[in-house]
Amino acid sequence: MVRNDPPPSMVERMTLILDAFNGRSARLTLEDVARHTRLPRSTAHRILDQLVRQRWLEHNSYGYALGQRALGLGGQDRGHGKLREAAAPLLHELQVTTGLVAHLAVLDAAEIFYLDKVGGRFASSVPSRVGGRAPAHSTALGKSILAWLEPEEVDEKIGGGLDRLTNRTIGELGTLHQELYRVRQRRGLAFERGETFPGIACVAAAIRGPEGPVAGISLVGTLNTPLEKVAPLVAAAARETSQILFPSAASPRRDPRRTPRSRTAQDSGTWSAETMNRLMALDGRGDWM
Incomplete structure (x- = not known):
């Protein structure tokens, strides 16, 4: 029966x-x-x-x-192996070119989940680890991914409580939405300075696919690091990882095998010093959130 x-x-x-x-x-x-x-x-x-x-x-x-x-x-069977493989040479290139710490992370509910960390001597000073987590709303990685989600989805993931880790951490959902708007206005570049850990600064960009953001790539330094100078490299690394993962969605004029070193700000035609100054000016507070 x-x-x-x-x-x-x-x-x-x-x-x-x-x-x-x-x-x-x-x-x-x-x-x-x-x-x-x-x-x-x-x-x-x-x-x-x-x-x-x-x-x-x-x-x-x-x-x-x-x-x-x-x-x-640990999410090892969620296609993260392919994501790590695509991003690995670009993370290495970012680290070698800048001397900063490079991260790869995905969004998991209200947190980011670190898939990879590449760094030299400075790496031990950055309190992150592969397999570790951090609040999405306080990290450049998290904000770079959240910026490309629908506002209702952001509300659902983040919920009502935004814990303040430092005195710079965003603590209200409305303020977070304003920051995500600024990220989109900066063509996807997200910044944070001392929002998760005092003395640590970060710039990140999302790896995006046909159905939305799938991960984020970041560079981490100290509060004195001139992040606006390395931001184009982060954006290029995220874009090229997207092209490797989703070749059918990539522009035929671009070679997905090219690394951040092989594409400069001038090559892209969108990340000149003047452009970066305009992008940074969109954050009226001037502290590169």
């Missing part, structure tokens, strides 16, 4: 929902899940919210997908 009634226990219902995702790349809407599981829409929505909070699933404007816990500890 075929059972048509939904299972009574919460564990069975959660299992039923997870089983609806038949592949690591599967994306389902709320309606898809309700139809597949035959659960009431309100019940499916409530359980989906709980699974997202516990990182069994992730949710964005394109629907629900398997999350970090469902795909393996």
